Amino acid sequence: MIYCVYTDIHSISQTGDDNIINILLNPNSDKPMYEQIKEHIRNGVVKGEIADNELLPSVRLLAAQLNISAITVKRAYSDLEHEGIVYTAAGKGTFVRAPDKSIVMAQYKQRRLAEFSQYADKMLSEGFTVSELLNAINQLKGT
The missing domain is CATH 1.10.287 (Helix Hairpins)
Known part of the structure; x- marks a missing residue:
């Protein structure tokens, strides 16, 4: 995996063998950052850019890469888990649960x-x- 981060609009790109996940955060947006993260992950699932059972970056890693609070990332992951889009395996991380597209x-x-x-x-x-x-x-x- 390769992570790239930019400053003004916070961005992270996760590149694997056959997938790319882009998360762009605009700190000037009316939308809270946790909502922006959720939107990017949802879109990645719908477009097939994020595969079923794919491991997402840890809360701390994603927060560090995007230069935001871990609480913000935790909120996004928690909301996505409540929506059934991701699941958390204790000690292993947060994974995508691709529901019916x-x-x-x-x-x-x-x-x-x-x-x-x-x-x-x-x-x-x-x-x-x-x-x-x-x-x-x-x-x-x-x-």
Whole structure:
């Protein structure tokens, strides 16, 4: 495994034989760092970048590599364990438990649609019209 860390936006890349796990943390984001870690691990599972039963970096190692508190990493791992995405084996570490990808994808879509809804509400409150938003979406689709 090779770990790379950058300073402004904290980043860690774990490169194995056939996989790459990237964790990028933006300290200026509205999203808490533990949520950013969870999102990157979830995305890695959904995209197949993190294999079932793959060992994740230890809490202390990941915290040191990202230059953040171990409590932050522990919170992310704990939340992911509660969601069924990882499991902890005493004395061995935290491993990925790749659940049914369709379930993870459905949860991901639900979260993203909720974020989109909040953003759309904000745009509407700033004076955009529904038709302007729909036109923008249609332009993204290419229609």
